[in-house]
Amino acid sequence: MLARPTLLSLMAIAAAPAMPQASDPLTRPIVTEHTAEWLAPRPPMRVFGSTYLVGFGGLNVALIDTGKGLILIDGALPQAAPAILANVRRLGFAPRDIKYILSTEPHFDHAGGIAALARDTGATVVAGPRGAEALRTGRLAADDPQRGYDSRFPAVPMVKVIRDGERLALGNTVITARATPGHTVGSMSWSWRACEGQRCKAIVFAASLNPVSTDDYRFSAPSHKAVVAAFARGQAAMRALPCDILITAHADQDGATERYLTKPGACRAYALSSQRKLAERINSEAR
Incomplete structure (x- = not known):
């Protein structure tokens, strides 16, 4: 027979501290020596027309208002997702109006927040074929030069695959997928036109193109010829892009101190x- 709770026991229960809620596995922080720099707070800003930045001092996240819904590009680190959505709200937009989330590369610093963002907005995640494979597993691909870091991130179960040159249309915006492999074999950059009245500009949100890896990785190794060849394809694709405004996935990359570049030939210079x-890097490996 169960004893009835006494008044004193009820008072004790009421006075007890609330149990902490379980942490959200999709926003559990990933911390590195660069995290504070990457996630340095920055106010959301308009780039041109209906293109905005809603990211951070070291990591760019773009937002496009198409008139029929919003498109987000990249998701930064897992713990960044709430701040990204807060920046969307600060611009006067509703996160639930985000229809697509585009991924540049399946690394934790750019794709870590995508799972939480997709869950919280109901948006469809879009990536290239190889990028989609890695997003679904939450782990770098076996042929990724940075696989040695074994940097895992929250997996994204549902990913729409888009191929090089294919277009994604929403409202008044058409975004073209631009395969720029190298940094990862599945890296995808994105290009579109934005207008202010009669003045229009070509905008590129570029995946990373830098040769980063663990210290024991050798780009010069015969087994990595395919990676070097992928870099050449990615560089050639970037050189050929119409590019009035360049937004790099890392906000400070190649001198982009204002979070993006408007210099003539910016994409060519980036390549x-x-x-x-x-x-x-290859020359240094020969020493």
Whole structure:
């Protein structure tokens, strides 16, 4: 027979501290030596027309208002998802109006927040074929130069696959998928046109193109010829893009101190910088 709770026991229960809620597995922080720099707070800003930035000092996240819904590009780290949605609200938009989330590369610093963002907005996640494979597992691909870091992130079970050159249309905006492999074999950049009245500009949100890896990885190894060849394809694709405004996935990449670049030939310069860095890395491995 169960004893009835006494008045004193009820008072004790009421006075007891509330049990902490279980942490959200999709926003559990990933912390590295760069995290504070990557997630340095920045106010949301308009880039041009209906294109905005809702990310951070070291990681860009773009938002496009198409008139028929919103498109988000990249998701930063897992713990960044609430701040991204807060920035969307600060611009006067509703997160539930985000229809698509586009992924540049399946690394924790750019894709870590996508699972939480997709859950909280109901948006469809879009990536290239190889990027989609990694997003679904939450782990870097076996041929990724950074696989040695074994950097896992929340998996994204449902991903719409888009191929190089295919277009995604929503409202008044058409975004083209631009395969720019190298940094990862599945890296995808995104291009579209934005207008202010009669003045229009070509905007590129570029995946990383820098040759980063663990110290024991050798780009010069015969087994990694395919990776070096992928870099060449990605660099050539980036050089060829119409590019009035360049937004790089890392906000401070190649001198983009204002979070994006408007210099003539910015995409071409970005590709040449990648070529130079890769050549320097391969030369250093021969010493």
